[in-house]
Amino acid sequence: MKPGIRWGLVIFISPVLAWLTLLIVLPQVDMFIMAIRAENPLGEMGFSLGNFKLFFLEPIYWRTFARTAIFSVLVTFLTFLITMPVAFYITKVVSPKFQGFLAVLVLMPFWVSELVRVYGWMILLRESGVINHFLLKFGVLEQPMEMLYNDVAMVMGLVYTSMLFMLVPLLSALESLDNNLIEAAYDLGGNVWSIAMRIVIPHCLPGIVSGSIVVFMLTLGNYLTPNLMGGKNGLWFTEQIYNQFIASFNWNQGSAFGFLLLILSSGIIWLGLKLTHQRLGKVVQ
Amino acid sequence: MQTDLSVVRVMKKFQDFTAVDCVSFDVEKGKFFSILGPSGCGKTTLLRMISGFFEPTSGTIEINGRNMAGIPPNKRPVNLIFQNLALFPMMNVGQNIAFGLERQGEKRHVIQTKTAQMLERVGLPGFEKKKVDQLSGGQRQRVAIARSLILEPAVLLLDEPLGALDLKLREQMKIELKILQTQVGTTFVYITHDQSEALVMSDHVAVMNKGRFEQVDTPRNLYSKPSTPFVARFVGENNQWDARVISLEEHQGRQVAAIMTPEGNQFEALVQGQLTPGDEIDLFLRPEAIVLEPDAAIEGLNRFFIIVRSILFDGANSRILALLPESDREIQISLPQTRQFDHIAPGDRVEAGWSPESGMMFVKEKNMYKDAGTVTP
Ligand SMILES: Nc1ncnc2c1ncn2[C@@H]1O[C@H](COP(=O)(O)OP(=O)(O)OP(=O)(O)O)[C@@H](O)[C@H]1O
Numbered sequence: 083m084k085p086g087i088r089w090g091l092v093i094f095i096s097p098v099l100a101w102l103t104l105l106i107v108l109p110q111v112d113m114f115i116m117a118i119r120a121e122n123p124l125g126e127m128g129f130s131l132g133n134f135k136l137f138f139l140e141p142i143y144w145r146t147f148a149r150t151a152i153f154s155v156l157v158t159f160l161t162f163l164i165t166m167p168v169a170f171y172i173t174k175v176v177s178p179k180f181q182g183f184l185a186v187l188v189l190m191p192f193w194v195s196e197l198v199r200v201y202g203w204m205i206l207l208r209e210s211g212v213i214n215h216f217l218l219k220f221g222v223l224e225q226p227m228e229m230l231y232n233d234v235a236m237v238m239g240l241v242y243t244s245m246l247f248m249l250v251p252l253l254s255a256l257e258s259l260d261n262n263l264i265e266a267a268y269d270l271g272g273n274v275w276s277i278a279m280r281i282v283i284p285h286c287l288p289g290i291v292s293g294s295i296v297v298f299m300l301t302l303g304n305y306l307t308p309n310l311m312g313g314k315n316g317l318w319f320t321e322q323i324y325n326q327f328i329a330s331f332n333w334n335q336g337s338a339f340g341f342l343l344l345i346l347s348s349g350i351i352w353l354g355l356k357l358t359h360q361r362l363g364k365v366v367q
Numbered sequence: 368m369q370t371d372l373s374v375v376r377v378m379k380k381f382q383d384f385t386a387v388d389c390v391s392f393d394v395e396k397g398k399f400f401s402i403l404g405p406s407g408c409g410k411t412t413l414l415r416m417i418s419g420f421f422e423p424t425s426g427t428i429e430i431n432g433r434n435m436a437g438i439p440p441n442k443r444p445v446n447l448i449f450q451n452l453a454l455f456p457m458m459n460v461g462q463n464i465a466f467g468l469e470r471q472g473e474k475r476h477v478i479q480t481k482t483a484q485m486l487e488r489v490g491l492p493g494f495e496k497k498k499v500d501q502l503s504g505g506q507r508q509r510v511a512i513a514r515s516l517i518l519e520p521a522v523l524l525l526d527e528p529l530g531a532l533d534l535k536l537r538e539q540m541k542i543e544l545k546i547l548q549t550q551v552g553t554t555f556v557y558i559t560h561d562q563s564e565a566l567v568m569s570d571h572v573a574v575m576n577k578g579r580f581e582q583v584d585t586p587r588n589l590y591s592k593p594s595t596p597f598v599a600r601f602v603g604e605n606n607q608w609d610a611r612v613i614s615l616e617e618h619q620g621r622q623v624a625a626i627m628t629p630e631g632n633q634f635e636a637l638v639q640g641q642l643t644p645g646d647e648i649d650l651f652l653r654p655e656a657i658v659l660e661p662d663a664a665i666e667g668l669n670r671f672f673i674i675v676r677s678i679l680f681d682g683a684n685s686r687i688l689a690l691l692p693e694s695d696r697e698i699q700i701s702l703p704q705t706r707q708f709d710h711i712a713p714g715d716r717v718e719a720g721w722s723p724e725s726g727m728m729f730v731k732e733k734n735m736y737k738d739a740g741t742v743t744p
């Protein structure tokens with residue numbers, strides 16, 4: 083290779099670099115700069131760690147933060163628990179003729195926007211909703227019951243919203259699992275539990291981890307579902323950020339919170355990768 | 368002798384396709400039993416019924432005298448070695464072998480010693496920590512066998528386990544497998560479409576065709592006394608020759624048929640089954656049953672002339688490919704490498720002969736075996 087600029091490479095890579103720089107690196111840098119600036123008592127802007135300090139001093143902030151993290155992990159785990167058998171059923175149990183059909187059937191709800199799907203749930207669950215209507219009609223309930231605006235409803239909505247992003251990597255991971263391995267394990271005395279734990283899950287681990295990362299990040303950064311389905315006394319951290327930016331018009335504080343959220347998601351994903359002995363490069367393939 | 372495995376009139380239908388049709392056989396304890404048949408004849412289906420992955424449509428399977436109906440694979444005292452071995456890639460060799468014992472809730476140190484012993488037995492001592500994908504084909508083979516044998520099954524089922532190996536290794540593993548089987552004394556049921564594997568290793572061989580057993584016999588009998596044309600064609604190599612029975616006569620207490628080929632050769636052959644004059648028959652002659660340039664002094668030999676077309680040199684397995692004069696019927700004849708026949712060259716007209724005992728005759732059944740097996744490879 084002659085020394086000099088390789089124009090082909092430059093042309094090929096510059097849109098990607100531009101995209102990364104303009105849309106990801108620059109806003110983050112800008113956010114970080116905003117986050118470490120605050121008004122001093124004289125009303126002048128200057129360097130300060132006050133925004134971060136406030137987060138630790140006000141229990142409401144870090145409680146919301148912890149609650150968001152814990153619920154996101156829970157939602158990720160529940161999504162996995164629900165999606166894994168579905169994916170297994172589609173790839174290994176059903177005859178190949180119906181596999182494509184079933185997969186499409188599961189993915190169909192995701193052709194409509196998240197907002198519509200959440201409203202769908204709300205129509206079902208709300209006090210004057212479909213479920214209450216039937217429960218009253220069949221005499222199970224005396225009084226209509228509010229099933230929305232609590233943590234259970236919110237977690238359910240989040241799991242439902244996330245399923246697609248878990249299902250796709252699991253389907254492809256299970257697709258590549260040789261049926262003979264399952265049968266061999268069964269033949270050697272394995273039962274459903276040991277085959278799942280020793281054969282199926284270890285084989286699908288890269289798929290599980292990549293699905294979990296996506297689900298976790300989307301859940302952590304979700305605004306719509308917690309806002310519409312969650313209770314008023316349990317906030318999601320994105321709502322705190324929203325409040326800072328829009329309600330309090332304190333962009334510096336909002337930036338600090340946004341930055342903390344970024345650190346949180348990176349930290350938990352790093353921890354998850356370490357625990358499952360996976361590498362990010364392998365998982366995202 | 369104790370019967371380890373008893374299969375009685377087992378049948379398996381997939382919708383309206385019968386994959387295994389009324390198969391019965393018994394395997395005695397400690398025997399090496401092979402099922403030999405062409406691809407798609409239902410071997411795997413039969414084995415999967417024995418191991419419990421398929422329920423038979425009808426018929427019973429007994430292992431150690433116990434009816435296996437409704438017992439799932441993980442509860443049966445048999446283990447299956449899969450066509451592709453199905454070693455667990457997510458575990459190392461030691462974990463692969465220990466898998467079955469762990470499922471039985473065996474103690475850790477017992478598992479460790481047993482695993483080490485088993486690896487030693489299959490000639491892979493100290494391989495516990497190796498990864499499955501670091502093993503060679505032959506080593507994978509042995510790990511698969513060790514993984515099953517450690518559970519001390521009543522019957523070990525093997526589904527063409529040598530299929531993926533190259534020729535040289537296959538020859539070697541054939542012998543190793545037989546030795547291992549004799550050492551451990553476990554009953555083996557081995558399926559293959561390679562007749563040499565079946566003949567070399569087995570005590571008994573069942574020849575299977577289109578879901579049915581054609582003959583169950585010792586390898587020697589299958590070769591020398593095939594009971595159906597399919598077996599004659601499938602086991603070993605054979606020349607097939609049309610003929611018609613002219614007459615039958617008793618000869619020193621044995622029945623001898625005079626037969627006539629379309630080319631006009633008249634032969635005599637010993638009758639083994641039922642023949643009547645006028646029957647159209649298939650005559651089978653092994654390449655090694657035909658002698659070249661037989662001594663004029665030998666009496667009672669069927670003699671005919673051939674035109675040598677080509678010489679297929681293959682060491683001890685060398686052949687002459689010949690045609691009958693003024694005909695396009697092809698005949699293969701063994702060419703012993705004793706230098707006695709070195710002068711034979713393509714185009715030569717040579718006399719050949721075979722003794723009446725070595726011909727095998729079957730009455731032609733209209734189109735019945737048209738597509739089953741070929742005469743020469
Ligand atoms: N699950 C199934 N559903 C329908 N047909 C099947 C099924 N399994 C096998 N068959 C059919 O049964 C026949 C026998 O199959 P089998 O796998 O037993 O053959 P085989 O003798 O093991 O062949 P090979 O030597 O190629 O492995 C085949 O024609 C196959 O198409």
Ligand SMILES: [Mg+2]
Nearest residue numbers: 410411450526
């Ligand atoms: Mg098969």
